[in-house]
Amino acid sequence: MRELPVVGSPPVERADAALNRRRIIRAAAEMIATRGPEAVSMDEVARAAGVGVGTVYRRFGDRARLVYAVIDERERDFQAAFIQGPPPLGPGADPSDRLRAFLHALADRTEAQADLLLMAESGPSDARFRDGSYGLYHRHLALLLSEIRPAADTAYLADALLAPFAANLFLYQRRTRGMPLARIKTGLDALADSLITNRPRA
Structure with a gap:
């Protein structure tokens, strides 16, 4: 069988972009852990991560992709x-x-x-x-x-x-x-x- 590549690894990013990504994912993960997955909203995650909501949307696109990043x-x-x-x-x-x-x-x-x-x-x-x-x-x-x-x-x-x-x-x-x-x-x-x-x- 041919070897398949592992997918889902984050792409190479600038240091500031990588930091924002980690902040956003950490905020979303904490929100899920304490309040359940239904509590995840792009606005609340942005506030908890200390970034603009536009940054969250640009990085992840929608809530589904943000949740996938958490997992x-x-x-x-x-x-x-x-x-x-x-x-x-x-x-x-x-x-x-x-x-x-x-x-x-x-x-x-x-x-x-x-x-x-x-x-x-x-x-x-x-x-x-x-x-x-x-x-x-x-x-x-x-x-x-x-x-x-x-x-x-x-x-x-x-x-x-x-x-x-x-x-x-x-x-x-x-x-x-x-x-x-x-x-x-x-x-x-x-x-x-x-x-x-x-x-x-x-």
Whole structure:
């Protein structure tokens, strides 16, 4: 498999811009920690960070992108684990084992910050897909699937495997339906196994 780049790292910035970025993210993170993610507003974050609201909008564009910036550190750790970490999540394992390990790890990742992900995905209808992480997940799954089922429509199947991780669906299953995380992982295994079991012979 080709090695994929970790996305979500901040671009090279001037010192003053980097300082403002850290102030804004720290203010947003503290606001989320003390008042919940629903408390995040661009105006309040700007005041708490000691910068103009225009600076916040220029740097992040909208609230969804600001929330994604808050979750970037955990996201970068997750990406490094499946791109460069030890198997079975990282390279070196059978693609079928890596597929299952990735789905389980993404379930844990979503569980840890589901409320923030829900807020980030509540912007424009394509907010979830505009984030670079979705594209990276999709490419990673498509590469694994191309080894498991070379003749399959891997682009479609990658989207299908990522669909259960939409934050609104994930939270509905966890909180409204009361599904334990273990049950969700069992369902993900069933999806993966349906692709792995029916893999064509070489």
